[in-house]
Amino acid sequence: MVVWVHGGALILGGRDWLPAWQRDAYLAAGYQVVAVDYRLAPESKLPAIVEDLVDACRWVRERGPELFGADPERVAVVGHSAGGYLALMAGVRVMPPPRAVVSFYGYGDIVGPWYSEPDLFYCQQPLVREEEARASVGEAVISETKEHERRGQFYLYCRQQGRWPKEVAGHDARAEEGWFRDYCPVHKVRSDYPPTLLVHGDRDTDVPYEQSVMMARALGEAGVEHRLITIANGEHGFDGEANEAAMGAVQSVVEFLGAHV
Numbered sequence: 482m483v484v485w486v487h488g489g490a491l492i493l494g495g496r497d498w499l500p501a502w503q504r505d506a507y508l509a510a511g512y513q514v515v516a517v518d519y520r521l522a523p524e525s526k527l528p529a530i531v532e533d534l535v536d537a538c539r540w541v542r543e544r545g546p547e548l549f550g551a552d553p554e555r556v557a558v559v560g561h562s563a564g565g566y567l568a569l570m571a572g573v574r575v576m577p578p579p580r581a582v583v584s585f586y587g588y589g590d591i592v593g594p595w596y597s598e599p600d601l602f603y604c605q606q607p608l609v610r611e612e613e614a615r616a617s618v619g620e621a622v623i624s625e626t627k628e629h630e631r632r633g634q635f636y637l638y639c640r641q642q643g644r645w646p647k648e649v650a651g652h653d654a655r656a657e658e659g660w661f662r663d664y665c666p667v668h669k670v671r672s673d674y675p676p677t678l679l680v681h682g683d684r685d686t687d688v689p690y691e692q693s694v695m696m697a698r699a700l701g702e703a704g705v706e707h708r709l710i711t712i713a714n715g716e717h718g719f720d721g722e723a724n725e726a727a728m729g730a731v732q733s734v735v736e737f738l739g740a741h742v
Contacts, residue, residue, distance in 0.1 A: 482551045483507050483738070484541055484571075484579075485516040488562025488718075491530055491649050492522050492618075492639075493632045495625030498561075502723040503731055510735045512742075513551055515541055518624040519567070522649040523635070525622055527664055530649075531574060533624075534567045538575045554580075557742045559734065561585040562688060562717070569666035569696065572675045581741040582677045583734050586685055586717055588692040589667030589699065595689050596645045597654035602686045603640035614638030670699045676706040678737045680730050682715020708737065 487498040496516035507514050519533035538556065545551030558579045560568030565587020572582045588596075617634040626632050639645040646654035646661065654661060662668050677700055681693035693709055700707040710733055712719055712726050720727035 482541060482545060482556045482742075483512045483514045484538055484556060484558045485514055486519075486534065486558065486560035486564035486567045487516070488560070488564045489521075489626070489629075490636045490639075490645070491519075491527070491563045491566075492636045493626040493629050494521075494563075495627075497625075500721060500723075503720070506731050506735060510739070512557075512738065513545075513549055515545070520622055520624050521626065523618055524620060527650040531567070531570055531664070534571060535574050538571060538579070555742050557581040557583065557738050559583040559585075560587060561720075562587060565688075566591070566666070569677070570664070572677065573666055573669045578673070578675045580675060581738055582675045583680070583737065584677070584693070584696070585680045585720060585730075586682065586688050586693070587679070587696075588688050589696040590665050590692065591650075592646055592654040592658055592661045592665065593692075595692070596643070598643040600640045600643070603637060606637065606641075608641055609634050609638040611638065611642075667696050667699045670696075670703045670705060672704050674700065674703060674705045676737075676741045677708075678734060679707065679709045680712065680720075680734070681709070682712040682717065682719045684714050685717045687717035 485499050487494045487496055496518050499516045504514055517537040520529050542553040546553055556579050558568045558571040565584035568582050568584050569587055569589055571579055614635045617631050639648050652660045679693040679697055681690050683690045697709040
């Protein structure tokens with residue numbers, strides 16, 4: 482059973498972001514796939530988002546056997562970008578832990594300079610005014626988005642101003658770094674953390690490749706079985722289309738799941 486978690490910086494997106502060709506690859510390998518939604522920021526904050534992840538995994542274990550014949554003891558969590566972050570959080574928060582975790586260009590540290598300071602890459606784009614950014618989101622709780630480009634203005638504003646931790650978590654990364662520790666998987670790895678596969682392009686301009694390197698190092702120091710697949714010249718979202726690199730990466734994921742799930 483694969484629980485699939487979409488990306489979108491925890492700000493936008495939905496379960497329909499699962500590429501059909503990747504879904505079909507998992508199905509062809511004999512896995513059932515459940516793509517899940519979760520409440521989105523800034524209308525909801527990080528604790529609620531992680532709570533939704535935990536609830537989704539619990540639902541799969543409890544209802545999956547009845548609804549679609551799932552084996553509750555053989556669950557893996559696969560996520561991309563922010564979904565990769567949530568997949569890594571599943572290894573910390575979901576009980577019992579998943580049998581395996583797969584993170585495509587995810588991240589284990591959400592208070593590092595890459596997220597809590599203005600980002601050089603995004604600052605090269607036209608600056609988004611705060612009023613414009615605020616107007617692109619709302620107040621009502623939502624769990625999926627359709628107007629991705631418009632809502633993406635809020636994300637761009639966050640990256641240009643170094644405000645992602647504040648807007649998503651509701652806490653200041655500089656003044657309250659200790660609060661974030663429980664939400665940084667790189668600091669929470671223990672020897673019983675699930676086997677983990679990390680996939681990341683070394684030319685990622687959104688989530689630094691070093692985020693997966695750091696996570697791999699933490700896993701290794703804890704003695705956790707893991708593997709880091711580096712996609713040479715791979716950019717963020719390199720697997721959106723079924724190109725050679727993407728197909729090879731997904732095949733590696735299927736093989737990894739076969740060994741652990």
